[in-house]
Amino acid sequence: MSIRVSVLIALLSVLLVLAGLWVGANVDLLPLQASTNAPVYDELFQVLFSIGTMLFLGVLGLLIYTLVRFRRSSGDLGDGAATEGNLPLEIVWTAIPAVVVLFVGLYSYNIYERMGGMVPLSDHGAMHGMAVGEENGNAKVWAGIGAAPGLSPAVSVDVTAMQFAFIFRYPESNIVSGQLHVPEGQLVQLHMQANDVIHAFWVPQFRLKQDIIPGQPTVLAFTASRPGTYPIICAELCGLYHGAMHTSIVVHGRESYEQWLTENTPPPVTA
């Protein structure tokens, strides 16, 4: 390979890497960030988007160049070069994806840990003290992302998913609501149960999703970071009105959350 070609290849590779980095940093495909997990998620997305762009543009460029440069001229009945393989080259393109994939795997493991995903699940000890498990001595509790043991949530909400609605119960104040209200900047823990079929709890702006499976009480925790109203969407096919099964989550500033609580707490029942 001549020096000119080597330099050209090196130059193109650098250009490709730069293009990938630029696209990862500047093309924003994601919805608003409204939880503390969202920026962590978006960091991973950006890295994967950069690597993906480099790979895709690289293959695209190589393919188009090859098709143009090595196109058969009409009437040419000859064969191309009889190369059957090239071991060093094949080792290189086995090693590159292996290294990239290893990096991506380790990096996403790190991201997952930062999201609080690596909690021992369905472990009675780890879940000790969580409301749902206590209802029935030996019930297993499954933990979704962020449900680390030992954390004391500021707000605890019981969630019931059914065809075709989410019901939110606030055990401390006896509020029952079809809309989830949470304070900004505080750890919220959801104790989720499904009544009939599998549903899923998804808030795109939180980058948070968890299936709610009948017979499997599940805990999910998050911290909202931005006041506003965001959709809660059922993401698992649950029947005829699956597409209509959505509600919203209202993230309040601290005072407005207290106000919402006082306004909505039902008066104590007098016999």
Next chain:
Amino acid sequence: MANSISPHATHLQPQGWWRYFGFSIDHKVIGIQYLVTGFFFYLVGGVLAGMIRTELATPISDYLSREAYNEILTMHGTVMIFLWIVPVVNGAFGNYLVPFYVGARDMAFPRLNAVAFWMIPPAGILLIGSYFIGGAAQSGWTAYPPLSLTTPATGQVVWILSVLLLGGSSILGGINFIATILKLRRPGLKLMQLPMYCWAMLGTSILVVLSTPVLAGTLILLAFDIVAHTGFFNPVQGGNAVVYQHLFWFYSHPAVYIMVLPAFGLVSEILPVHARKPLFGYTTMVYSILAIVFLGLIVWAHHMFTSGTPPWMRLFFTIATSFIAVPTGIKFFNWLATLWGGKIALNSAMLFSCAFILNFVLGGITGVALAQVPFDIHVHDTYFVVAHFHYIVYGGTVFVIFASVYHWYPKFTGRLLNEPLGTLHFVLTFIGFNLCFGPQHWLGINGMPRRVSEYDPQFTLMNQVSSAGALLMAISTLPFLFNVIYSAFRGELAGDNPWRALTPEWLTSSPPPVENWHGPAPHVEHPYGYGMVDPA
């Protein structure tokens, strides 16, 4: 018997056009039967897809009833997977090509072969008929309980019966391919001299034989839950809904490779012929197929990252899934290297093959991303996943099926397909496909779940772009249909070997005689010897 010419062979087999409608035991007739039947179901599945995209052209649920919408989305998935892609990339091309490639006169078990094919039409009729009699299944092609236990039972049970028949057909086919490739090779032909499609079919058939019985067992248990009110998967009766998911995906993830590996094999046959170069890195190609087979069996739970799987399981399945990118990457680099330095004829077969490379690389990139648990948690069960797997199964496998039809049509019929019409078909399909599925990545990331008949109005524009793409895809089948029918009668005569190819199926007449060769089977040691040996 399959290795010697039987003097009565031509009398045992019917010769007229009607043989395609009967119980023929000629592997080539059975291959064409698979291909045409599969294409019919592709059109059916396509009409269903068109109805889904019509419903989604507006944000409200207005075109179809909710029952009909869920029935149609269930049937679309089931038809496309079990009646179009699996039977065509395995049954059609496998039956037609594998006996040629191993130098045999037919498959190892010709009658079993015919039985396997004839299980498909009744299964298809059952499935589609259920829509008109009491309603089809409504729980998606995944049929997750408890939903599949609570939706109308008739449709669900018929769906199970139909999938069991199709799975049975697939298992019989898989056994036949393994026996043919391992036991029916022409004396002296070594495994490492086989064309790559044989390796792909060997790998695929191993997956079929190992994983399909698990699906069958699972669906039988599901049927018991529905019909006999047992409680295997019903939490109310102490069953476990997640166990079903494990068992289902133990088949259904390998099913992706059952749909994709044969396509890898077919592309490996097409590229060397039209680039006039040997297939690059034959040995690494073989080992990467075997690696994909092995890894494909241990990655199923990446479909369940939001189902409350324990963290060690999430970690294991993330890593195993990511590593599939390595053997897959090797194959793609090898294909690019096969093209490099060749003398490339950019005909319809090549256009579809090269577009396959692009589409699949994009689908592979989103696949590696989806394998990462934290990434998957946001986009799982959204249109991002819909886009990803259509880039794999349509942009990947269906593009290869079209490439293969353009490549082997002269072998099937002795006539060439019309090239300008082929190019038109390619351009329409490529633009339509990317227009239809490209925007769905964005939709999923931004909050549109899958399997819905209504959505937030902020997604209207992208959904309409997607629906327009679907319309273009529907239109693109017209030049193709016209081309295959017209060319069968009026197409340019191809001669026996229009591509000057070296693989064994081209070293006989086009179309080939019953039992494949007039004389003894040729001994092909270098199926990709372009630039090394003179084409026969």
